[in-house]
Amino acid sequence: MNFVASIDGAVTSGGASGALSSETDKHLFGLLRELADVIVVGAGTIRTENYGGAVITREAQRRRAAAGQSSHPPIAVVTARADLDPDSRLFAETTAAPLIVTTANAPTAAKATLRAAGGDVIEAEPGSSDGVDGDSLMAALQRRGLRRILCEGGPRLFGHLLAANLVDDLCLSIAPVLTAGTAGRIAVSDAAGSANAAQQRKMRLAHTLSGDDGTVFTRWVRDPAVG
Ligand SMILES: NC(=O)c1ccc[n+]([C@@H]2O[C@H](COP(=O)([O-])OP(=O)(O)OC[C@H]3O[C@@H](n4cnc5c(N)ncnc54)[C@H](OP(=O)(O)O)[C@@H]3O)[C@@H](O)[C@H]2O)c1
Known part of the structure; x- marks a missing residue:
């Protein structure tokens, strides 16, 4: 964190x-x-701070390649409602496709919109308050080989x-x-x-x-x- x-x-x-x-x-x-390997961010912060993808210098990209990492860590947005702007910097200004971690309870149309915008929509298990369950979030990232998990709030x-x-x-x-x-x-x-x-x-x-x-x-x- x-x-x-x-x-x-x-x-x-x-x-x-x-x-x-x-x-x-x-x-x-x-x-x-x-x-x-991945930068996890809540949807509130994505909206307020108008997040784009991570910018990684060429030198750092070389270090990442030597360590077996992708050139750019994707942003993984945690959201219950999947209500993100498909025209925002998150989708338009990024090298790695953003991951959208939500649940089966999020509106189907909203998820389809984010997929069409280039997001990789992941349905994790819902937690007690209808958000994404934390363990299920971690498991979904680890299934994609994303183990060094940085969260920016x-x-x-x-x-x-x-x-x-x-x-x-x-x-x-x-x-x-x-x-x-x-x-x-x-x-x-x-x-x-x-x-x-x-x-x-x-x-x-x-x-x-x-x-x-x-x-x-x-x-x-x-x-x-x-x-
Ligand atoms: N000083 C710093 O280092 C720093 C860092 C980050 C943010 N901030 C500031 O913090 C403020 C935002 O605060 P916040 O608490 O609202 O931010 P947040 O945690 O990024 O956003 C809350 C939203 O994230 C989603 N969310 C969080 N936990 C979830 C879960 N377990 N499952 C599903 N969705 C989940 C929900 O989105 P949906 O509504 O889409 O379902 C929820 O409404 C902004 O002003 C930002 O600038 C400061």
């Missing part, structure tokens, strides 16, 4: 994450993409994967700004009160780095002592 947040925990500034991301954060964001998808205990590793950039306001945090779910204690995952700090611009990069991994 990779996120950027302000010092006071805001996941957006002005409605999107771009204003929080420095040049060094963008560099790290790109490096993580170069390592990934957003917060609701992160909350869902966290509740399913599927997050091993979090790269969190802390931007050197305070924002206040009403912006959300990096992981959210519907569970409230005592349910959050049950969902609590203990993580271990694996790395910290700081950029010249004051951005602090942290990498947290699942604490093996608590699984």
